[in-house]
Amino acid sequence: MYEHWEGLIVQINGGNLSKSITIGNIYRPPRTSNDNLNAFINEFSSMVSLLEHNCKNTLIIAGDFNINLLNLNENDIYSSYFDSLISHSLFPQITFPTRFTRKMVL
Structure with a gap:
């Protein structure tokens, strides 16, 4: 269904939960073209x-x-x-680099 990322989305219900929780795990390959990134942002949003x-x-x-x-x-x-994340009330939780290389990624 989506070309620029892969992932799994599950919904958890029951138990002691007062309402269900939807959890998504997404992987986007590290392609650098602007067109690819724009397509990912559109698909993700x-x-x-x-x-x-x-x-x-x-x-x-x-x-x-x-x-x-x-x-x-x-x-x-x-x-x-980033604006797309914020518009959906999604806020990044990682506040420091996850890799320490010349091309650090947050």
């Missing part, structure tokens, strides 16, 4: 909108997006991705 519409519960999305949030001010596409 569309998927989150669909989940928000169909699953009126807690939504948690985790994964490896291969997008360097340290470069928000240097790249409009990274800013667009």
Whole structure:
């Protein structure tokens, strides 16, 4: 269904939960073209909108997006991705680099 990422989305119900929880695990391969990244952002935003519409519960999305949030001010596409997250009330929880290389990724 989606070309620019792969993942698994599950809904957890029952037990001691007062409402269900939807959890998504996403992997986006580290391709660098702007077209590829824009396509991913569109697909991701569309998927989150669909989940928000169909699953009126807690939504948690985790994964490896291969997008360097340290470069928000240097790249409009990274800013667009971040804006997409915020527009869906999704907030990055990692606040420091996960790898220490010349190309650090947050």
